[in-house]
Amino acid sequence: MASITVVVTSHNTDEAGLRWSLESLVEQTVEDFDVVMVDDGTTEAAAKVFVEYCDDYDGFMTVVSETKGTAASRNAGALKAKGDFLLFLDGGDYIAPETVERFRTTQEATKADLLCNRYYFSGEGEPGYDSWSEQICVVPSVDRLDRALINTCDLDGKLFSRRFFDLYSLRFPEQNVAYNAWFTMKCALSGAKIAGCAGAIYEKKSNPLFGEAKPTAASFRMFTAVYDEILGWVRGVIEEETGTLDGDEYSYQETLTVYFQLLTDRFYRAFWYLDNEVLELLRQKLEELSTPLQEERRKKINEKNLDIRFPSMYIRIEDAVQMPLFSMLIDVNETEKLDALIRSFYCQKFPFFDLWVKQSDYDSGYYPAEWKNAPNLHLLPDDGFFAKARQDCAGIAINVKDAAAIDSSVLSELATAKMPRSLVQYKFAALRKSKGAKTYLKGKGFNIR
Numbered sequence: 001m002a003s004i005t006v007v008v009t010s011h012n013t014d015e016a017g018l019r020w021s022l023e024s025l026v027e028q029t030v031e032d033f034d035v036v037m038v039d040d041g042t043t044e045a046a047a048k049v050f051v052e053y054c055d056d057y058d059g060f061m062t063v064v065s066e067t068k069g070t071a072a073s074r075n076a077g078a079l080k081a082k083g084d085f086l087l088f089l090d091g092g093d094y095i096a097p098e099t100v101e102r103f104r105t106t107q108e109a110t111k112a113d114l115l116c117n118r119y120y121f122s123g124e125g126e127p128g129y130d131s132w133s134e135q136i137c138v139v140p141s142v143d144r145l146d147r148a149l150i151n152t153c154d155l156d157g158k159l160f161s162r163r164f165f166d167l168y169s170l171r172f173p174e175q176n177v178a179y180n181a182w183f184t185m186k187c188a189l190s191g192a193k194i195a196g197c198a199g200a201i202y203e204k205k206s207n208p209l210f211g212e213a214k215p216t217a218a219s220f221r222m223f224t225a226v227y228d229e230i231l232g233w234v235r236g237v238i239e240e241e242t243g244t245l246d247g248d249e250y251s252y253q254e255t256l257t258v259y260f261q262l263l264t265d266r267f268y269r270a271f272w273y274l275d276n277e278v279l280e281l282l283r284q285k286l287e288e289l290s291t292p293l294q295e296e297r298r299k300k301i302n303e304k305n306l307d308i309r310f311p312s313m314y315i316r317i318e319d320a321v322q323m324p325l326f327s328m329l330i331d332v333n334e335t336e337k338l339d340a341l342i343r344s345f346y347c348q349k350f351p352f353f354d355l356w357v358k359q360s361d362y363d364s365g366y367y368p369a370e371w372k373n374a375p376n377l378h379l380l381p382d383d384g385f386f387a388k389a390r391q392d393c394a395g396i397a398i399n400v401k402d403a404a405a406i407d408s409s410v411l412s413e414l415a416t417a418k419m420p421r422s423l424v425q426y427k428f429a430a431l432r433k434s435k436g437a438k439t440y441l442k443g444k445g446f447n448i449r
Contacts, residue, residue: 004033005083009073013091015045022053024094030101036080038073040065071172071179078165086160094203102199103159112195113161114187120203142194145251150258154181157202177219178226185230217277224285227259257297260289268313271351276316283314307350307412321375324354327393330400337403338366344405350412356389358382396424407435
């Protein structure tokens, strides 16, 4: 029977989040696995949680990582692990009670070196199962160049054979982006037998963007460096197996398409968090990737992303300010909810909008300080607010009186809907209502927060 070690990292995790993760291990349907908790300089309260679980439960131990960061902590934990297989759990995340047991039984049945799980995004930001993980988790034998694998290679929760750490001396690259993608694809392309495991469910509290920090030129370069390397690996595998690569190889085109889509989703859709340096790097990289893409692929990308408005996405912040499609006129009674509402606008997947705000709301103390100097923000006196805003705004005016935060896809769907301008306000309200009524899928045997 394959033994499993769960490595729990705690980088920047608060006490409550750490307890949530460790309790998910205590709740597992089997007990014969061990846990390595890695402390890379956590808070004093979190460190006490480590001590508490080591005292209360057999098989729990703590190690200290000399280097901070999730990837470095994973490497430190792997060196102390005893199991034949390693499962990495980041502090604040959760695994369903049957996960360890299902991983073990599936590994015994498939003899796989790498097992792919289901992946659930929880929290306030668009809860639901990742569609690519849903496709791959039910496959008993996964091809190493499977598009679903490439799409999920940067997600957590997979079970790795320890031999990749020992035999190949592999380690997670110690950076804050794409370390999962690099390690997963390195294992896959090194000859790992890969299988899906539908009974293993990993929960990640969803973030409207994609990480804790504002995207920078440095993080963009790290991200693209990883996927450039993966693209090179895929090319090498194809050339080794077929002897040629003329740009028409299906797997190579699939990888290019995934890479292109990841860049638009991960960076361009965080438009208002970027600066012009990152936008220029993004423009250059997308043009570079467009060149080897088949015309059919480019067409499908355009059809799938109508809201991105190719080629208008290759613009500077200043240009976007001058071309709003929607002008959002903010006038809410519950000013205490302003912070969440405004932040939800700047997490929209469609960046061509501006905000028109009453001076009193701006000065209320609830307006998020981060966005008080946003270039697409317009302030007007309270008296005659709507008349003045409608007269001056460049986009389609939409009244926003409901203070609840909006789903990040509302404006993108509104932008691609075909309808007269007179119906835009009604469509906006309908989308807000439908997106706000998402089900948390609690009846699937998973303890959703």
